[in-house]
Amino acid sequence: MNGQVHGYHGVAVRIAGCGKTFGDGTRALEPVSLDIARGETLVLLGPSGCGKTTLLRMVAGLETPDSGGRIFFNDADVTHVPIEQRNVGMVFQSYALFPNMNVADNIAYGLKFRGTSAQERTARVAELVALTGIEGLEHRRIDQLSGGQRQRVALARAVAVRPSVLLLDEPLTALDAALRERLRSELNRLLRTLGITAIYVTHDQAEAMALGDRIVVMRKGAIAQVGAPRDIYFAPASRFVAEFVGAANILEGVSSSGTLTLRGGRLAIEKTSVEGPALAMVRPESIAIVAAGNASLTGEVTSVSFVGDRQRLSVSGAADRTIMVDVPNTLMVKAGDRVGLSVDPSAIRLLPKGEA
Amino acid sequence: MRDRLIFSGQLLFTLLIAAFLIVPAALSMLAGVTANYFRGISSGFTLQWIVQVWDLYADTIGRSFLIAGTTLIVTLVIGVPAAYALHVRGGRTSRAIEEIITLPLAIPGLAIALALLLTYNGFSDFRRSWLFILTGHVVFTLPFMVRSVMAIFSAIDVKTLDESASSLGASPLRRFLDVIVPNARPGILAGSLMVVTLSLGEFNLTWMLHTPLTKTLPVGLADSYASMRLEVASAYTLVFFVMIIPLLIAMQMFATWGEVRK
């Protein structure tokens, strides 16, 4: 895909108090409010059933929010504007390419409803074919395309109409792992190139962090946390977010004047207002293995897994449960060794207790 | 607003079509129990026409049941083992055999009847008995039984069941009786309902094959439409409906029950 800037950025999207209850009574989404800046890529991340797809479909116009909810594109209230007139670009999980049309006709389809001439359409299709890297496929039928090719056609079709907002519903989920990673970076580049406002739904946290300017972590129909990828990763607001985005050790201990006391020792922590029993989150890669002799926190290695680029250790006795530690793949350590654990105070995050 | 209009329009259209189909059926059922069709319901309800139908056509009703029941037994005995054999063998010959037994569905009943007549006219005893009609019905309904049973065989993966039974030492016959048939029950039931319904309503074949002494209900119906007064013909049709409707409901319930179980 080439790097030409295409000069339009889409609209700013404002979601105000939008919830969704379906006809049979299921509450798919609690009222949420979000502000998406022009040109921003916002990722909705969460397990299935968390309401992320429902939210996306409401922005698209395929679902209407419960009464009281509003959706704005820039300053225009589009809550009751049907999808046909909202000028959104939508990429479906199954791509939804029209099997009765070839690639070029698929891409040009939306342009037919916007008063373009045949020449304009041909030119625009050529632009998009170049942008998405599918030269030579224009006259193929859909069933002759591979998964990766179909994904690009779906993208080209959605972008062809110069949409106000690009909506992507798990576009990479249907692909195998290797292809997914490759397309992920291409997709990222495309979104940056176009500079368009995009809302991207996924359950894959690596994808979310690679693509999103901000991530909205969702759970059971409500927002768990909103923030930039780094904030979500290093400063999760709850246990759920901590465990959903990357691996996390959640330890029970007692916090008292700058020290966290665990079963097998103590760790220094940053200044905090939390005193008394606390939950601490530490990521496996933040823990270093040191000699047991001088360490303030010690434990025993119960298992070593060689994963290739690193080793994952299970250490017991240091806390109320087994701690996962990621160490370099060259470190000589074996089950049964007594080790010390060292953690930078800034990498320890205290979480609110008592969460379902 | 426009959506409302479209909905109402489509509803009206569909109701019209449904009326086209149902109104005459309802009329005929009504006429069968009305004293005088032309004077309408005001002339009163009566069972005299049904009694008359019974006097005139009781033998056709009985014969239809006889043929339907025998057709069912024959198709079960022939069709279920054959479905098993075809499923297990697979391959091109099985495909070809399936094609051949399905041909009677494509070829008009008239043609099949003609073919049977030309071949078996010489065997006058056979040709004059109800067994002659039976052969026509069997040929016509057999593909339904076979296909229904084969469908259930693929759905329950009968090959694996067969293999595990054989690994435990059961002979082919024992496996067939103890494992294959009991597990194929839904398909056998669905096929049976289909066979009976089709046999009871079969006309094209039966008309050509029948003699004055081997009339079935549909043949009798054709008779009555041509020569009897409207009320009698309607009463006769009503009897037919009463026989058929429970079967149709059973098939419908069976189909949805099968869906739910999935």
Place this chain on the structure above:
Amino acid sequence: MRLKTFVWLCLLPLAVVVLAFFVLPMVRLMIVGGSGPQGLAAYAAILTEPRYRATLINTVVLATATTIVSLVIATIAGLFLQRTRFPGRSVLVAMLTFPLAFPGVVVGFMIILLAGRQGLIGELTLPVLGEKLVFAYTIQGLFLGYLYFSIPRVILTIMAAVEKLDPSLEEAARALGAGPWAVHRDVILPALGPAFVASGAIAFATAMGAFGTAFTLATNIDVLPMLIYTEFTLSANIAISAALSVGLGLVAWAVLALARSFGGNSVAAAG
């Protein structure tokens, strides 16, 4: 005994019955068709003899008209019924598919009740037009009868196909700006194409071979099955009727083979 032997035994009764009561008779039919006074030319008679040709054209036109009209009706009603929910919907569906089990004769009787000399339509038009509209025994009545048994079959197939439509295709079209008519034209109807071919072929084949309905209604109308019947029973032209039957069978089989290649599971031709 070995499995192979058992399997052969299982197949034997079927083989015997089908050979004796179907294959053999059909072969005999084909032979008889070519052994009359005209010899093998009897097979061409359907096209060369003016009376037969007229009957053939009648039948084909009737079957084609039935197919097209029932497809249109079934699509409108089928799309509507499959995609909306309202109280009484399942009753409506049952009413539309109930006539599936009617033999052709009963269908003929239904038409007589509607459009015969004492039919409902006649009673309704008397006060309005001053005369009774009676058309059961004309080609229009026959057409109505053919529609009567075609609509339930076609509607079932269409409704099953509508159920399997992928909603995301329609949503994608709408997202790109397509209005309802465009969505139908560009997405829904093309997706239903195979179902149209399958059910249309079944409707056509059934109409071509329909005997019972024509028998009850047709006094003057010539359709192929009636022609075969009269040639056999009234004129004793056995060879001709055999040849015509073989021809009719071939056409019906060819059309249905086409239907199967589009994946349709056939409902029986019976009418």
